[in-house]
Amino acid sequence: MFKWKENLSCGIEEIDNQHKQLLKLGSELYDIFKLDDEHDKYDDIMEILSKLADYTVYHFGYEEQLLETYEYPNLESHKKQHQVLVVKIQDLLKQDIDSKQSSITMDLMMFIADWIERHILGSDHQYASFLIEKGV
Numbered sequence: 001m002f003k004w005k006e007n008l009s010c011g012i013e014e015i016d017n018q019h020k021q022l023l024k025l026g027s028e029l030y031d032i033f034k035l036d037d038e039h040d041k042y043d044d045i046m047e048i049l050s051k052l053a054d055y056t057v058y059h060f061g062y063e064e065q066l067l068e069t070y071e072y073p074n075l076e077s078h079k080k081q082h083q084v085l086v087v088k089i090q091d092l093l094k095q096d097i098d099s100k101q102s103s104i105t106m107d108l109m110m111f112i113a114d115w116i117e118r119h120i121l122g123s124d125h126q127y128a129s130f131l132i133e134k135g136v
Helices: 013-034 042-069 075-094 101-133
Strands: none
Touching: 013 042, 013 101, 042 075, 042 101, 075 101
16 A cells, blocks of 8 residues: 555655655554554554654655745645645644544554645646756
């Protein structure tokens, strides 16, 4: 489910490497999900949420700075899309994760899969074309 495929490539090596990290987090989450319900997943879920929060700060900061440098015309819209993932993580952290381990893991896994499909294959590919035209 969370394997790198060439159609995900934006053609910008650093961005692709950062997107591969998101796939790795999705894969780790899937491994947690596959554990039986007898296994306490709380610590694992919290670790993934922490990694995802760190990832968003680093990746979104990098991406937004790059887009700002090259005066990407849809930067504000792109930032708003990033904010959706940030809010999702914040909302999950407010929930009773311990009592909802399986449902939260599934919810986050589906959200990441959807994010990959809609954001990376859609919005990120749009700015990639723009940046490549600029010589990035």
